[in-house]
Amino acid sequence: MEGTLSWTFVARLADVPRLGSRVVRTERGDVAIFRTADDSVFALDDRCPHKGGPLSQGIVHGHAVTCPLHNWVIDLASGEAQAPDIGCVKRTPVHLDGDRILLGVVS
Template identity: 70%
Template sequence: MDSVGTESRWVEVGMVEDVPRQGARVVATPRGDVAVFRTLDDAVFALDDRCPHKGGPLSQGTVHGHAVTCPLHNWVIDFKTGEACAPDEGCVTRIPVRVQDGRILLAMVA
């Protein structure tokens, strides 16, 4: 069970090397598209592929540090929190990620 009382299962969605450094790949899931990001330091994060501002495709944004800049209106979204950086306000859903033996696994609600 996760923190909200629902059960999650881990689903393999690819290998770390499938995602370019400072880039993203889109994974289609039953809950909608998820953007899987890889940072320059090889950290992997996953967010819903919709900016909280106007729904822009975050997977097409610019990855820098541990954040992504939306390609539509330059909102910056922090990977660790899903929050828009000030002065913007909003939040995108974060998807828990595990990396095991170079494989990327996402937590999907069962």
């Protein structure tokens, strides 16, 4: 990653439902912010590597999301599709600061 990483406030934890997501529009496209049952947060491009399905509309389970189009399972931490499928979704740095969700933006 080139450039300087800065953190931008995008939502409060309560704004993203448990086992759900929220879409954030960025300069490089839509990013889905996912919240798991244990309140971990992850950020991935809102596009399945298979046929471009909206991952934000998928089912979150554990630390994974299942694409709503063809049931590909994507690991939220790595962005990798689970076997037997092969592919990867671009991740975006994200972290919690108290109840604030911050997205890493390269400038």
